[in-house]
Amino acid sequence: MRLGGWVEFRVLGQLEMATGGVDARHWSPVAARKPRILLAALLVQANELVPTGELIEFIWAGARPRNPRAALQTCATRLRQLLHDAGSKARIVGSDTGYRIILDPTDVDLGLFGILVRAAETAAERGDTAGEADALREALSLWRGEPLAGIDSEALLRDAVSRLAGWRLEILQRRLELDLRLGRHAQVVTELRELVERYPLRERLWWLLISALHRDGRRAEALAAYRDVSAHLAEELGVDPGAELRELHMAVLQGESASPESVARESWLGQCRLPPAVRGFVGRDEAISALLDQLRPRGGVPPEHVVAISGLPGSGKTALALHVAHALRDDYPDGQWYVRLGGAGPSPREPAHVLDELLRTAGVEPGTIPAEPSEREGALRARLADRRLLLVLDDAAGAAQVLPLLPGTPGCAVLITSRATLSGLAA
Numbered sequence: 001m002r003l004g005g006w007v008e009f010r011v012l013g014q015l016e017m018a019t020g021g022v023d024a025r026h027w028s029p030v031a032a033r034k035p036r037i038l039l040a041a042l043l044v045q046a047n048e049l050v051p052t053g054e055l056i057e058f059i060w061a062g063a064r065p066r067n068p069r070a071a072l073q074t075c076a077t078r079l080r081q082l083l084h085d086a087g088s089k090a091r092i093v094g095s096d097t098g099y100r101i102i103l104d105p106t107d108v109d110l111g112l113f114g115i116l117v118r119a120a121e122t123a124a125e126r127g128d129t130a131g132e133a134d135a136l137r138e139a140l141s142l143w144r145g146e147p148l149a150g151i152d153s154e155a156l157l158r159d160a161v162s163r164l165a166g167w168r169l170e171i172l173q174r175r176l177e178l179d180l181r182l183g184r185h186a187q188v189v190t191e192l193r194e195l196v197e198r199y200p201l202r203e204r205l206w207w208l209l210i211s212a213l214h215r216d217g218r219r220a221e222a223l224a225a226y227r228d229v230s231a232h233l234a235e236e237l238g239v240d241p242g243a244e245l246r247e248l249h250m251a252v253l254q255g256e257s258a259s260p261e262s263v264a265r266e267s268w269l270g271q272c273r274l275p276p277a278v279r280g281f282v283g284r285d286e287a288i289s290a291l292l293d294q295l296r297p298r299g300g301v302p303p304e305h306v307v308a309i310s311g312l313p314g315s316g317k318t319a320l321a322l323h324v325a326h327a328l329r330d331d332y333p334d335g336q337w338y339v340r341l342g343g344a345g346p347s348p349r350e351p352a353h354v355l356d357e358l359l360r361t362a363g364v365e366p367g368t369i370p371a372e373p374s375e376r377e378g379a380l381r382a383r384l385a386d387r388r389l390l391l392v393l394d395d396a397a398g399a400a401q402v403l404p405l406l407p408g409t410p411g412c413a414v415l416i417t418s419r420a421t422l423s424g425l426a427a
């Protein structure tokens with residue numbers, strides 16, 4: 001797949017632009033601070049409008065010029081000139097509400113990353129495990145380090161880096177799962193050891209490491225890894241390992257074989273499925289604090305199992321819910337899921353259809369999902385048992401639509417938005 005035309009941009013590492021064409025590409029950082037920040041902010045949302053207020057905050061933060069809009073226009077003019085001098089085909093388009101950069105998605109490494117991830121999803125739909133793994137490996141090869149490295153904008157880094165890094169980790173974990181399924185257990189052990197050291201509370205990564213060690217005949221090391229994750233979870237969260245890790249530990253103790261099919265059967269596809277949080281979200285500090293207090297686990301269990309946000313149309317319920325959900329990502333290591341229920345429309349989604357979606361998200365093979373709605377409820381609750389997961393149900397029609405979707409164990413939490421005042425929900 002081509003990496004662009006005459007000028008290309010890279011944000012998955014240090015921000016760089018390329019000149020000289022495909023045969024004589026030369027990568028250079030963007031030297032001027034303000035145009036560099038503006039270019040970075042536009043590239044991470046390529047072809048989308050970035051509001052003027054956000055760009056001003058990214059570039060100047062608390063030290064705003066007397067006329068920030070005029071200063072932003074000057075900065076955009078300098079950036080246009082810089083791109084023109086480099087021979088870029090990218091265009092900076094401005095309006096009263098914001099700016100956007102218009103380019104081919106393959107002219108920025110982040111856009112190409114997304115294209116390759118979608119190619120992997122297409123391979124998965126065909127049942128092409130090797131093709132899916134190859135596409136994800138190619139996508140991950142585009143990363144050169146921390147995204148937007150060297151950008152001097154705390155606000156932009158806070159807004160973009162955690163989101164991009166979380167996406168990369170989700171894709172990396174999926175690729176490792178596929179490698180195990182393909183029998184490449186010996187090749188991934190070193191990579192998994194580095195990942196569990198960096199993310200010691202992510203149980204799925206530990207599951208993959210222990211499984212890889214077990215399949216490679218390194219039983220003592222697999223048992224030692226289980227002791228390590230148990231110690232981390234007890235010290236940091238005050239909880240024991242989840243059901244999947246305990247089952248794997250028992251299999252290692254009993255010397256049971258670990259086949260590639262077990263990865264497919266046990267594959268946990270959850271992780272972060274949240275849409276991006278609203279950029280530059282401000283205000284609502286009291287509501288945010290209250291929601292975090294209700295949903296942040298203590299001893300592995302949130303004080304409130306189910307929390308609802310109700311309000312009039314356009315009151316910012318979804319933006320508030322997503323802001324809080326992103327803030328809680330580290331508190332729910334098994335995933336953060338988002339489902340839109342369509343409650344305000346003429347045809348709210350049927351719970352049975354939503355249950356089918358959630359079971360697929362949980363890694364259940366479509367052909368094994370029960371037909372009866374009540375059986376789907378039980379299957380989902382069994383799949384979520386002993387996990388620590390946050391489920392965001394957006395735009396609920398009422399309690400009857402939500403009740404079948406609620407997990408059955410206290411380690412999971414549900415954040416609901418609705419125009420209606422919901423009552424009768426199990427806590």
